Amino acid sequence: MKAPPFQYHRPQTREELGTLLSSLENAKILAGGQSLMPMMNLRVLAPDHLIDINRIPGLAGIRETPEGIEIGAMTRQADILSSDVVKARLPLLSRALEHVGHIQTRARGTIGGSCCHLDPSAEQPAMCAILDAEFIVTRPDGHRIVPASEWFEGLLQSALGEQEFLEAIRIKPWAKGHGYGFAEYARRHGDFAIAGGAALIEASKDGRITRAALLSFGIEASPRRLSDAEAALIDQPIGKLDLEPAVAAARALDAMEDVHVTPDYRRHLAGVLIRRALNEACTTLERQP
Amino acid sequence: MTERSLTFTLNGQPREAKVDPRVHLGDFLRHSLGLTGTHIGCEHGVCGACTVIVDGSPVRSCLMLAVQIDDCTVETVESLGKPGDLSPLQQAFAANHGLQCGFCTPGMLMTLEAFLRTTPAPTEEDVRIAISGNICRCTGYQGIVQATLDTASTKANRT
Numbered sequence: 001m002k003a004p005p006f007q008y009h010r011p012q013t014r015e016e017l018g019t020l021l022s023s024l025e026n027a028k029i030l031a032g033g034q035s036l037m038p039m040m041n042l043r044v045l046a047p048d049h050l051i052d053i054n055r056i057p058g059l060a061g062i063r064e065t066p067e068g069i070e071i072g073a074m075t076r077q078a079d080i081l082s083s084d085v086v087k088a089r090l091p092l093l094s095r096a097l098e099h100v101g102h103i104q105t106r107a108r109g110t111i112g113g114s115c116c117h118l119d120p121s122a123e124q125p126a127m128c129a130i131l132d133a134e135f136i137v138t139r140p141d142g143h144r145i146v147p148a149s150e151w152f153e154g155l156l157q158s159a160l161g162e163q164e165f166l167e168a169i170r171i172k173p174w175a176k177g178h179g180y181g182f183a184e185y186a187r188r189h190g191d192f193a194i195a196g197g198a199a200l201i202e203a204s205k206d207g208r209i210t211r212a213a214l215l216s217f218g219i220e221a222s223p224r225r226l227s228d229a230e231a232a233l234i235d236q237p238i239g240k241l242d243l244e245p246a247v248a249a250a251r252a253l254d255a256m257e258d259v260h261v262t263p264d265y266r267r268h269l270a271g272v273l274i275r276r277a278l279n280e281a282c283t284t285l286e287r288q289p
Numbered sequence: 290m291t292e293r294s295l296t297f298t299l300n301g302q303p304r305e306a307k308v309d310p311r312v313h314l315g316d317f318l319r320h321s322l323g324l325t326g327t328h329i330g331c332e333h334g335v336c337g338a339c340t341v342i343v344d345g346s347p348v349r350s351c352l353m354l355a356v357q358i359d360d361c362t363v364e365t366v367e368s369l370g371k372p373g374d375l376s377p378l379q380q381a382f383a384a385n386h387g388l389q390c391g392f393c394t395p396g397m398l399m400t401l402e403a404f405l406r407t408t409p410a411p412t413e414e415d416v417r418i419a420i421s422g423n424i425c426r427c428t429g430y431q432g433i434v435q436a437t438l439d440t441a442s443t444k445a446n447r448t
Binding site: 001002003004005006007008010030033034037038041042050052054078101102103104105107108188189190 | 310333337400404422423
């Protein structure tokens with residue numbers, strides 16, 4: 001089908017964007033359009049106003065700052081995937097992006113768009129959650145920083161207010177040589193994941209875990225950190241990890257039901273995938289000499 | 290709705306047009322410009338048939354508004370070759386049975402055209418990943434993959 005009629009706006013500056021957001025009712029921001037356009041073509045959404053932010057300078061790009069790596073909201077997935085900085089310092093994000101769509105959708109799709117849309121099975125917001133990203137939000141009176149723990153308000157619902165827009169995502173990289181693992185299950189490569197898991201670890205010189213993060217996504221309405229299982233990993237020796245607390249935590253989540261799978265099967269997948277992710281994190285960890 | 294004016298480069302030629310903002314790029318190419326080589330399949334971004342190249346990147350023309358190509362460079366399948374004078378990739382498709390009904394072919398060609406520019410010496414797996422967003426219900430993909438590998442190796446041997 002075709003998108004229903006709308007008024008098209010193409011602000012050239014953040015100020016123009018701010019004015020539009022403050023004055024228009026039932027408006028949607030058009031970033032890469034790889035979720036919004038299908039929803040409009042299918043007439044799931046019918047905004048009266050479409051605000052195309054593709055021409056606002058400075059919203060795209062990857063910068064290393066003292067506070068972390070800042071990825072502009074309009075940075076295309078293809079550009080994040082080919083970034084040497086991201087490959088070297090945020091390898092988990094690179095690894096996850098290989099599973100996001102296809103070359104045509106990654107050429108347009110943006111990290112900010114995905115993080116504002118918040119599909120429960122989307123990889124990019126999930127990676128923001130496990131990496132404790134900070135969302136830099138521009139609002140009429142300046143900026144505010146929203147931690148990942150407060151960004152996810154529910155199914156397709158972020159903490160972004162109506163007059164606000166996402167400026168950038170800031171991520172503090174883990175220590176050099178940290179272990180990272182990612183696993184997801186989808187019917188075909190590049191499809192929306194039915195379930196997924198991710199793990200990050202750091203270890204001491206004698207091979208004991210000093211820091212861990214675990215996450216399941218596609219299971220509940222928002223990506224879910226497995227905090228108790230993270231704590232249970234601390235001090236455990238690599239190679240003899242007790243994976244059961246992580247698996248049990250993933251299997252205890254309040255899994256969604258949809259046309260593809262039952263909640264039981266989704267919980268089963270959550271357990272399998274967190275185990276795979278954690279095992280992979282152990283193999284990618286660079287052991288200190 | 291108010292029409293918007295746009296200027297762009299299409300298959301090497303500068304163009305100007307007016308367009309209703311709700312028209313997607315695929316429909317604009319077919320209905321307003323008469324370039325029916327681009328095929329529209331699903332109109333929600335899953336089949337890949339409508340792929341064209343915008344500013345060097347392969348994109349789904351059903352998920353981009355025509356008004357967004359203002360100041361951009363667009364390439365469609367019409368830019369590749371003509372009957373009797375096919376591009377190397379098109380010739381390889383013909384030689385390897387890379388098409389049957391032909392519906393997915395323009396999207397396959399434009400995806401692979403863009404892909405081969407950035408990945409001139411791909412492996413079979415690279416090619417399969419590159420076309421993972423393009424659905425073909427006839428060929429089983431084998432001929433398409435072989436055509437792409439042949440195009441890459443022929444080009445490598447020539448240079």
